[in-house]
Amino acid sequence: MEVTFFIASTKLIMFSFQTTESTKNYNKQKMIFQILITLTVCLLCVAHGAPENSKKRDVHVVLGSADETILGERIHTAMEYINTSENPNILFISGGVKNAIADHNVETEASKAANMIDETLNLQIVLEEKATNTAENFAYLKQWVNSNFSQDNLPDIVITTSDFHKNRAEQIFSGIIPDIKPKWNLSKSACIRCWSEEHIHMKNIKSDIQKALYI
Numbered sequence: 578m579e580v581t582f583f584i585a586s587t588k589l590i591m592f593s594f595q596t597t598e599s600t601k602n603y604n605k606q607k608m609i610f611q612i613l614i615t616l617t618v619c620l621l622c623v624a625h626g627a628p629e630n631s632k633k634r635d636v637h638v639v640l641g642s643a644d645e646t647i648l649g650e651r652i653h654t655a656m657e658y659i660n661t662s663e664n665p666n667i668l669f670i671s672g673g674v675k676n677a678i679a680d681h682n683v684e685t686e687a688s689k690a691a692n693m694i695d696e697t698l699n700l701q702i703v704l705e706e707k708a709t710n711t712a713e714n715f716a717y718l719k720q721w722v723n724s725n726f727s728q729d730n731l732p733d734i735v736i737t738t739s740d741f742h743k744n745r746a747e748q749i750f751s752g753i754i755p756d757i758k759p760k761w762n763l764s765k766s767a768c769i770r771c772w773s774e775e776h777i778h779m780k781n782i783k784s785d786i787q788k789a790l791y792i
Contacts, residue, residue, distance in 0.1 A: 635664045636722070638759075640714050640738040640746065641672015641686025647739055647766060648686060652693045654764035655737040659698065664733070668694070669721065671705040671714040711746050712789035715753040720792075722754075734759040739766040741775055745782060752786035 639655045642648040659666050672686025685706040694702070703721065708714040718734075726732055738746050740763045750759060 634667055634732045635662055636667045636669050636732045636734050637762075638669045638671060638714075638718060638734060638736045639690055640711065640736065640742070641670065641690060641708070642739075643675055643686060644768070645689065647764075647768060647771075648690055649693060650764040650766055651737050651739060652690050654762060656695060656698070658735065658737065658762045659700070667701045667703060667732070669703045669705065669718060671708050671717060673707050673709050673713075675709050710785055710789075711742075712749050712753060712785035713792060715750050716789035716792045719754050722757075731757060735762055736760070737762040737764065739764050739768070739771065741766055741768065741771045745775055745779055748782050749786055752782070753789060 637655055637659055639651050642651065655668070659668070670687045670690045672690065674685050685704075687704045687706045691702060691704055694700070705714075705717045705721065708717050722731065722734075734757055736746065736750070736759045738761075743761055743763055747761070
């Protein structure tokens, strides 16, 4: 696109010079030449910016949960958000099996979440099935982002989690991926006990971050 603009503008400038040589109205031709130069610069600027915007993608991160009711609330909230988004979407679902046992047939949080997604939606879905806590969710997300995007074309990150979980998740995200500021999409949870349990988990934020950084 930039090449097309440049060729067209060059031809116009050359025509301006030729016309200048064959006419005595120098001032008029000089003005036309200046206008063409200005237009060329503007068109090249627009052409240079267009491709980057067209490639912009939203990565919607759904944090897993061992509680299927909470997981369902998060998936429903994520789908509502995605349906209103105008950008191409990637759904990144994170969550393994806490206190994993030898039974390899145990379904991960991520795979359970994937089964709840409306198949009619045109989504690229990424399943991350190793994380066993919030810090690991974000550590594996960081690895995936670094492997799939350049630093000058990072995607917009939208994180879907429960309302009671946001404060802790936000602090952990800042400790794992400090160079990205995500958007938060919160589900309203019916879990009353979860709010009080969060106070216990908040004490482990620093140690969870330190362990996750070595994944």
